[in-house]
Amino acid sequence: MSRLPPYALRIASALSLVLLWQGAAWWWQSTLLPGPGTVLELAWRDTLDGSLPQDLWATLRRVAVSFAIAMLAGSLIGILMGRRRTADLLLDPWLMLFLNIPALVLIILSYVWLGLSELAAVLAIALNKIPNVAVTLREGARTLDRDYLEMARSFRLGPRKTFLYVTLPQLLPFFAVAARSGLALIWKVVLVVELLGRNDGIGFELHLFFQLFDVTGILAYSLAFILVMLTIEYGLLQPLERAANRWRR
Amino acid sequence: MACCNPLSVLPTAGAAEVARVAAPVRAVSAGPEPVVDIRIDRKAFPDPGTGGERLILDRVGLALRQSEFVALVGPSGCGKTTLLQIVAGLDTEYAGRIHWPGTRDGHRPSLGYVFQNPRLLPWLSLRDNIALVLPDPKARAAHVDTLLATMGLADVAHLHANRLSVGMQRRGALARAFAVEPRLLLMDEPFVSLDAPTAGQLRRLLLALCESERPTVVFVTHDLREATLLADRVLFFSHPPSQVVGEAEVGLGPEGRRDESQVDSRYRELNVLFRQLYGGDAERASPAGEP
Numbered sequence: 001m002s003r004l005p006p007y008a009l010r011i012a013s014a015l016s017l018v019l020l021w022q023g024a025a026w027w028w029q030s031t032l033l034p035g036p037g038t039v040l041e042l043a044w045r046d047t048l049d050g051s052l053p054q055d056l057w058a059t060l061r062r063v064a065v066s067f068a069i070a071m072l073a074g075s076l077i078g079i080l081m082g083r084r085r086t087a088d089l090l091l092d093p094w095l096m097l098f099l100n101i102p103a104l105v106l107i108i109l110s111y112v113w114l115g116l117s118e119l120a121a122v123l124a125i126a127l128n129k130i131p132n133v134a135v136t137l138r139e140g141a142r143t144l145d146r147d148y149l150e151m152a153r154s155f156r157l158g159p160r161k162t163f164l165y166v167t168l169p170q171l172l173p174f175f176a177v178a179a180r181s182g183l184a185l186i187w188k189v190v191l192v193v194e195l196l197g198r199n200d201g202i203g204f205e206l207h208l209f210f211q212l213f214d215v216t217g218i219l220a221y222s223l224a225f226i227l228v229m230l231t232i233e234y235g236l237l238q239p240l241e242r243a244a245n246r247w248r249r
Numbered sequence: 250m251a252c253c254n255p256l257s258v259l260p261t262a263g264a265a266e267v268a269r270v271a272a273p274v275r276a277v278s279a280g281p282e283p284v285v286d287i288r289i290d291r292k293a294f295p296d297p298g299t300g301g302e303r304l305i306l307d308r309v310g311l312a313l314r315q316s317e318f319v320a321l322v323g324p325s326g327c328g329k330t331t332l333l334q335i336v337a338g339l340d341t342e343y344a345g346r347i348h349w350p351g352t353r354d355g356h357r358p359s360l361g362y363v364f365q366n367p368r369l370l371p372w373l374s375l376r377d378n379i380a381l382v383l384p385d386p387k388a389r390a391a392h393v394d395t396l397l398a399t400m401g402l403a404d405v406a407h408l409h410a411n412r413l414s415v416g417m418q419r420r421g422a423l424a425r426a427f428a429v430e431p432r433l434l435l436m437d438e439p440f441v442s443l444d445a446p447t448a449g450q451l452r453r454l455l456l457a458l459c460e461s462e463r464p465t466v467v468f469v470t471h472d473l474r475e476a477t478l479l480a481d482r483v484l485f486f487s488h489p490p491s492q493v494v495g496e497a498e499v500g501l502g503p504e505g506r507r508d509e510s511q512v513d514s515r516y517r518e519l520n521v522l523f524r525q526l527y528g529g530d531a532e533r534a535s536p537a538g539e540p
Contacts (some may be wrong), residue, residue, distance in 0.1 A: 147368050154337045154362040155382040155429065165381055169372040247372040247409045 034216040043220040052224055058201040059194065059225065062118075063186050066125035070182060073126070074133025075175070081134065082141025098131040103189050107196055116197040128189050133178040140174030169247075176241040183237065187229050282350045283312035284358070284433060284465045285336065289345035292331060305331055306343070307490035313433070315351065316463040320476035323486030324527075329469040330365070333435045336467065337362055351432070361426030361464070363439040367418040369410035375421050376406040379428045393428055400424045400454065416447045423451070427458055434464040440475070452478060460503055473523055477516040478506060485526050495526045 004012075018036055025035035046052035081088040081095075107124040114120035144167060152162040194203025202225045209217035292306035305328040313319055321329045334340040336347060338357055352358045369378045379393050380386035386393070397403045400420045405413055410421065419439060426434055440448040456479065459466060470476050476483045477499055485495035497519055505511045 147364070147366070148370060150334075150339050151362070151364065151368045153339055154360060154435075155425075156360075157382065161381065165373065166370065169370070247411070 032213070032215050034219065038216055039219045039223065042216050043224055046220065047224075052221065055200060055202050055205050055221070056224060056228060058198075059190055059203065060228065062122055062125065062193070062201065063183075063190055066122045066129070066190070067179075067183060067186055069122065069126040070129035070133055070186075071175075071179065074130040074178065074182075075137045077130070078134035078137025078139075079141045079171070082138040082144075088138070095131050095134055098127065099135070103128045104192065107189070107193050111197045118198075121193045121198055124193050125186055125189050129182045129185055132182055132185060136174050136178040136181070137171065140171045144170055172244040173241075176237075176244055180233070180237055180241070183229075183233070187225075191225075283314055284317075284349070284351040286312045286348040286350060287332075287336060287345075288347075289332070289335060289343055291345065292328065292335065292340075292343040304490035307492055309486075309491065309493055311484060311493060313465050313467065316465055318459060318466040318468065318479060318481045320468045320470055320480035320483045321486060322470060322473055322476050322483055322523075323491065324488055325471060327486045327489050327491040329486060329491075330437050333362075333437050333467060333469060336433075337435055358432035359429050361429050361431030361434045363422050363426045363434070363436040365437045365439070365441065367410075367415075367422035369413075369418055369421050369425070371409060371411035373410060374407050375402060375410055375413065378410055378421065379425045382425055382429055389428070393424075396424050396428055399458070416443055416451070419443065419451060420454070423455065423458075427462060427464075430462065431464050434466045436466065436468045438469055438471070455479065456503075456506060473520060474512075474516050477501075477519055478512050483519065485523070487526075495522060497522060 022035050025033050043052065077091065077095075081091050106127050110120045110124035110127070114123065148166050148170070149162070152166045157166065190201075191203035191206065194201035195207045198204050202221050205221050206218055209215075209221070287310060289306050289309045291304065291308070293302040293304045295301075296303040309328075309332065311319070321332070323329055331340065335343055335345075337360060347357075349355055349357060369375065370381070373381065376393065376397070379396075383389050383393070394403070397406050400423065402417060402420055402424060405417060410418060413421065423439065426436075440451050443451065452475065468476070468479060473483075478501075480499050483497050483499060484493050485497075486492070487494045499515060499519070501511060501515055505515075
């Protein structure tokens with residue numbers, strides 16, 4: 001067993017999951033548990049008529065916008081808190097509060113106060129993620145090497161060069177962690193946001209399928225969504241992280 | 250900066266006077282206007298142990314002439330590094346003043362700093378590390394190439410700094426400091442923890458560069474032999490709260506430095522002064538202090 005290459009084990013594991021699903025579907029014989037073939041058929045049909053890609057695009061757009069907002073705001077807050085003690089003391093209670101508010105509460109309040117709008121949706125997602133990013137980047141900013149900063153000051157690199165070449169490379173691993181853990185959070189939150197207050201996107205479709213008890217639709221749309229997320233994770237984020245860490249021995 | 254070389258017999262002001270008289274000291278104040286005039290009345294660090302503060306530098310004053318190589322010698326923890334940081338503007342919480350009579354606007358001139366550890370950025374190549382500290386790297390590319398070749402680093406300049414050996418990293422740090430064409434070069438025990446041949450090679454390299462570039466150098470060391478070889482003038486620091494307790498011109502010149510026996514005999518003379526200053530703890534204050 002241990003002689004097999006790692007990817008073979010992964011594929012075998014994934015295949016066994018599909019087989020298990022197929023077996024369960026045969027055994028139960030119910031519309032509440034369609035087999036993989038049925039689900040794939042629906043996914044394919046909706047991809048061809050454009051409805052699935054359209055919903056996927058709506059969701060991805062929300063993910064991208066709120067991700068960008070959250071990374072930017074969270075990083076600024078986190079770096080500020082890591083570098084300035086006063087800011088840390090002032091903002092820490094806020095951070096604690098926002099870290100502990102359930103996602104659902106933020107979403108509901110956002111819709112109540114800002115109306116059922118795109119702005120409210122994106123803001124609700126971003127607000128859920130900002131505290132996580134801030135905590136990670138605060139840790140990064142706290143561990144900045146004083147030696148390098150002294151070097152930068154004694155050679156008079158100036159704020160721009162110091163940030164780009166001295167500070168930023170030290171923060172990159174923390175950005176990478178914040179991005180990955182934050183994205184995982186956003187995937188989960190975005191569907192709830194769409195379910196509660198939007199009329200497009202994967203979350204909205206799942207809501208419709210749920211009302212019709214259409215499990216085939218639920219599985220087809222969520223699997224398509226998961227597939228896209230995995231592609232971004234493995235195809236984009238992990239290579240970026242590796243590139244950022246290439247100089248390490 | 251843990252204190253590991255305690256001097257149980259503190260040199261008093263009286264002892265310092267004796268030392269000055271005993272040593273063959275030439276007139277120091279004469280000559281052209283100094284590059285920098287340092288007067289530190291008081292520098293203390295908070296002491297977490299007692300809640301009070303620990304006085305490190307107590308009325309330290311020195312003036313550096315153009316192109317002069319000054320070595321600061323003293324026990325570990327006597328505030329030599331702190332002094333360099335104050336001169337470099339990294340530490341501004343002290344009582345006193347630093348004057349730059351040699352510069353037109355009275356500001357700090359171009360400054361090279363060689364730290365105790367090389368402090369090259371590991372995510373940049375050696376060449377990029379050097380280019381980073383230059384205002385216009387493109388215009389100075391040829392100069393950097395020459396410098397790298399002199400240092401024997403031309404073949405490894407494209408490597409990330411953390412892939413180099415410690416000796417290469419120290420040479421790289423030296424190259425970086427010289428790349429800015431410093432008027433003042435601050436060096437904080439740059440050759441410690443190197444094997445003797447490598448350290449010797451780096452000292453010769455430093456001397457050659459100083460002869461061609463003529464910067465003013467402040468060189469911190471606890472090795473009197475090293476100070477004798479490199480410096481024009483040696484300043485002795487006391488155990489904290491530190492003062493300059495002795496001062497001697499080395500007076501070897503470029504020729505004398507190449508002559509091992511001249512360096513040795515001058516070192517023995519200075520070592521006598523050294524022993525007068527630091528008493529029975531001279532052995533411990535300087536690892537190179539042989540009889």
